[in-house]
Amino acid sequence: MKRRLINPDSKKLLDDLQKLISINSVNPDLDQDGPGEREIAIFIKDLVSKIGFEITLQDLGDNRINLTALLKGTGGGRTLMLNGHMDTVDTRGMTIDPFDPVFIDGKVYGRGSLDMKAGIAAILSASRAIVNSGTKLKGDLLLTFVADEEYKSIGTEAAAETCHADGAIICEPTDMKLVLAHKGFTWERIVFHGKAAHGSRPDEGVDAITHSGIFLAALDDFQRKVLAERKHPLLGSPSVHASLIAGGIGISTYPDSCILEFERRTIPGETPEGVKEEIESILLELGRKYPDFMADHEQYFVRNPLEIDEGDRLVKCLGGSWENVMGFPAEVGGFSGWADSAILNDKGIPAVNFGPAGKGLHAAEEYVEFQSVIDCTKVLADTIITYCS
Numbered sequence: 001m002k003r004r005l006i007n008p009d010s011k012k013l014l015d016d017l018q019k020l021i022s023i024n025s026v027n028p029d030l031d032q033d034g035p036g037e038r039e040i041a042i043f044i045k046d047l048v049s050k051i052g053f054e055i056t057l058q059d060l061g062d063n064r065i066n067l068t069a070l071l072k073g074t075g076g077g078r079t080l081m082l083n084g085h086m087d088t089v090d091t092r093g094m095t096i097d098p099f100d101p102v103f104i105d106g107k108v109y110g111r112g113s114l115d116m117k118a119g120i121a122a123i124l125s126a127s128r129a130i131v132n133s134g135t136k137l138k139g140d141l142l143l144t145f146v147a148d149e150e151y152k153s154i155g156t157e158a159a160a161e162t163c164h165a166d167g168a169i170i171c172e173p174t175d176m177k178l179v180l181a182h183k184g185f186t187w188e189r190i191v192f193h194g195k196a197a198h199g200s201r202p203d204e205g206v207d208a209i210t211h212s213g214i215f216l217a218a219l220d221d222f223q224r225k226v227l228a229e230r231k232h233p234l235l236g237s238p239s240v241h242a243s244l245i246a247g248g249i250g251i252s253t254y255p256d257s258c259i260l261e262f263e264r265r266t267i268p269g270e271t272p273e274g275v276k277e278e279i280e281s282i283l284l285e286l287g288r289k290y291p292d293f294m295a296d297h298e299q300y301f302v303r304n305p306l307e308i309d310e311g312d313r314l315v316k317c318l319g320g321s322w323e324n325v326m327g328f329p330a331e332v333g334g335f336s337g338w339a340d341s342a343i344l345n346d347k348g349i350p351a352v353n354f355g356p357a358g359k360g361l362h363a364a365e366e367y368v369e370f371q372s373v374i375d376c377t378k379v380l381a382d383t384i385i386t387y388c389s
């Protein structure tokens with residue numbers, strides 16, 4: 001039997017969304033003029049207080065802030081977290097007014113419209129519709145509006161330390177798909193050690209830059225022969241690419257060092273330790289082949305991939321609600337990029353990404369399709385009821 005749907009107030013939803021876009025919340029680590037999350041957090045705080053949530057503001061230092069809102073259940077149900085990041089990327093190169101959200105042909109334009117103020121508006125609207133309908137939830141509904149997803153994710157990291165939930169939905173823009181997996185990444189640095197000498201003295205010099213080139217050729221070979229063969233059903237193959245390189249002293253001098261940084265994108269099943277071992281075995285092999293080859297390797301940043309079982313209760317509830325609202329089964333997918341969901345999942349909170357559709361995230365012209373925000377809100381409201389009961 002089809003459950004009765006909770007219908008959101010779409011006029012208020014549009015109004016909230018436009019107000020959220022009009023508040024500049026550019027991440028200050030991406031643009032020094034970016035104001036961060038404080039003003040938008042205060043705006044959201046007023047809205048969730050009116051709905052009836054208990055509010056906690058979490059100070060993350062440097063004027064960065066998280067907002068957590070709790071709607072206590074009557075007891076005996078599961079706790080659901082709905083998560084949204086309040087920061088946006090910067091506005092450089094935008095061809096539309098980033099903070100004057102216009103609504104044309106069913107689309108709402110502006111920086112953060114899609115990524116992810118529409119998701120935040122949907123979370124607020126679904127929560128309000130549930131309370132207004134008089135529905136009593138057994139489990140708690142926990143909203144986490146976080147800082148800094150677009151840079152180092154200090155917001156969700158802090159929320160994961162203090163909040164507990166049985167499952168989480170991150171309302172990033174997924175084109176209405178249920179995103180159950182995404183790639184992770186590691187950042188790697190290698191210092192190649194050479195020996196400075198006059199350019200005319202190959203017998204004395206060791207060319208660190210050429211050694212880095214030899215390594216890059218071997219890494220490229222590894223990508224083609226090994227990484228391309230590894231495949232995840234939703235994510236495809238892992239990859240590696242060179243990112244930064246520096247070295248050299250002068251045109252007539254053998255370079256005494258070369259620093260190479262590169263990024264390795266990982267799929268579920270790959271670990272940071274495994275990635276490290278693979279890189280080091282390439283270096284060892286080159287050390288055997290070239291007697292003066294010397295390098296130090298360091299893996300200096302890691303973000304894990306995400307994979308949620310399709311049989312997880314949250315996935316089943318969300319998929320059931322999707323079908324209840326839309327009338328046909330949801331599409332399941334994966335993100336090539338990384339998202340905050342992996343942080344929650346690593347903390348034992350299974351996290352699914354699900355959010356509205358649109359185009360131009362991080363781009364010159366960003367918009368969200370408003371009908372998808374309404375649909376997303378309905379799906380969220382129905383999921384809250386089924387999951388928290």
Ligand SMILES: [Zn+2]
Pocket residue numbers: 085115116149172173
């Ligand atoms: Zn985002």
